[in-house]
Amino acid sequence: MRIFVVGSGVVGTATGKGLLEAGNQVTFVDVAPERVSFLQGLGLDARAELDLRAERDSFIFLTLPTPNVGSRYDLSAFVAGTRGVGQALRVSGGRHTVVVRSTVDPGTTDGLVGPLLEQESGLRQGDGFLLASNPEFLRAASAAEDFRWPWMTVIGSRNRRVQERLAELFAPFGGSLRIFDDPMTAEFVKCAHNLFNATKISFWNEMYTVADRLRLDLGAIADTVSRSAEASFNPAYGTRGGAPYGGVCLPKDTMAFLGFAAGVGVDMPILRSVIETNSRFVDRADLGDRGDLDVSEGTDGVDAVDYFQEPLPGRSGAADRGLGSTGRGTRAAVLAAEAGERGVRWSTNEIRAADEIPRHATDPFGLESTDGTQR
Numbered sequence: 289m290r291i292f293v294v295g296s297g298v299v300g301t302a303t304g305k306g307l308l309e310a311g312n313q314v315t316f317v318d319v320a321p322e323r324v325s326f327l328q329g330l331g332l333d334a335r336a337e338l339d340l341r342a343e344r345d346s347f348i349f350l351t352l353p354t355p356n357v358g359s360r361y362d363l364s365a366f367v368a369g370t371r372g373v374g375q376a377l378r379v380s381g382g383r384h385t386v387v388v389r390s391t392v393d394p395g396t397t398d399g400l401v402g403p404l405l406e407q408e409s410g411l412r413q414g415d416g417f418l419l420a421s422n423p424e425f426l427r428a429a430s431a432a433e434d435f436r437w438p439w440m441t442v443i444g445s446r447n448r449r450v451q452e453r454l455a456e457l458f459a460p461f462g463g464s465l466r467i468f469d470d471p472m473t474a475e476f477v478k479c480a481h482n483l484f485n486a487t488k489i490s491f492w493n494e495m496y497t498v499a500d501r502l503r504l505d506l507g508a509i510a511d512t513v514s515r516s517a518e519a520s521f522n523p524a525y526g527t528r529g530g531a532p533y534g535g536v537c538l539p540k541d542t543m544a545f546l547g548f549a550a551g552v553g554v555d556m557p558i559l560r561s562v563i564e565t566n567s568r569f570v571d572r573a574d575l576g577d578r579g580d581l582d583v584s585e586g587t588d589g590v591d592a593v594d595y596f597q598e599p600l601p602g603r604s605g606a607a608d609r610g611l612g613s614t615g616r617g618t619r620a621a622v623l624a625a626e627a628g629e630r631g632v633r634w635s636t637n638e639i640r641a642a643d644e645i646p647r648h649a650t651d652p653f654g655l656e657s658t659d660g661t662q663r
């Protein structure tokens with residue numbers, strides 16, 4: 289069985305070379321003549337056009353470019369390449385599997401690739417050809433290594449046999465394997481993966497701006513938080529869609545830090561969005577409580593609870609949403625900032641004010657002992 293890689297740039301080359309090293313027959317296809325020459329110069333089988341006439345059941349990986357134009361993908365190259373595959377399918381006697389590896393909107397494999405291939409080939413999906421999504425997680429800087437040693441392989445296909453064959457193809461590379469029964473879920477995984485990474489980077493850039501204003505070393509702070517915050521190290525934390533955060537700490541602390549940052553002259557759009565997003569889910573939960581929302585449909589866990597703790601009995605919703613007081617350290621910082629002391633490192637005394645904040649009596653994560661108040 290031959291593997292064709294259509295679009296032989298960063299991802300296509302890493303994919304094709306990795307599969308070649310694992311003992312497969314691989315043909316690279318690319319519209320750019322210089323790319324084809326370059327790959328041929330490396331001794332690889334590279335061509336300008338896809339020719340399936342000698343093949344019966346190949347895998348055809350689409351690793352075509354999907355750049356953005358504003359807030360949408362420019363799919364012109366992706367569509368052109370997919371049409372080319374459809375035309376090659378038309379004159380092929382076999383039953384091939386087209387695997388979308390490009391990053392695309394959820395729904396593209398079923399909603400665009402399938403219909404385009406049917407249109408160009410005259411074949412029916414599931415009968416004349418098969419479809420799968422297998423998004424790529426590699427990083428451009430270490431593309432070849434990331435392909436050879438993946439920590440995660442994701443496959444989405446409606447066809448059980450396609451799932452099994454792709455799993456076999458990637459088995460030699462190791463890592464976790466996640467198989468979904470539809471391509472759209474796999475496509476969504478890839479989008480969420482990138483968005484999560486982007487959000488984390490921007491979060492720490494925003495925190496860097498505040499830390500820098502205080503002349504603090506963000507590296508040491510981030511290194512500590514990456515080990516202290518459950519959201520960093522617990523895969524289950526915060527992933528229960530539909531449930532806002534609540535309890536006595538996250539709502540007030542997000543609000544208070546927004547004010548603190550403003551006090552030292554830093555706007556925090558991500559933190560503001562976090563608070564805004566949470567209030568929307570709290571409102572949904574409130575609607576659910578009043579019976580205006582059918583919580584039985586897709587709103588699992590809408591009660592405003594912390595992921596690890598219930599709100600304290602008797603706390604009002606307003607208090608839980610962070611409308612309470614700021615701590616002494618915060619107030620000192622804000623006052624100092626208002627007095628024009630921006631960029632001045634806070635004195636030890638002011639920092640110590642934070643020590644008055646009560647903490648856990650028991651210490652689930654090996655931190656210092658505390659007095660029993662929920663975080």
Ligand SMILES: NC(=O)c1ccc[n+]([C@@H]2O[C@H](COP(=O)([O-])OP(=O)(O)OC[C@H]3O[C@@H](n4cnc5c(N)ncnc54)[C@H](O)[C@@H]3O)[C@@H](O)[C@H]2O)c1
Nearest residue numbers: 295296297298299318319320352354365368369390391428
């Ligand atoms: N680069 C990365 O780090 C990375 C990581 C994960 C996913 N991705 C995704 O993978 C996809 C490919 O990205 P890339 O970085 O490899 O792009 P790239 O620009 O490096 O390569 C794309 C290749 O496709 C060729 N091409 C364009 N139109 C064609 C057509 N009609 N027929 C055949 N070949 C055609 C181009 O000549 C080019 O060589 C994108 O969807 C991207 O978002 C990229």
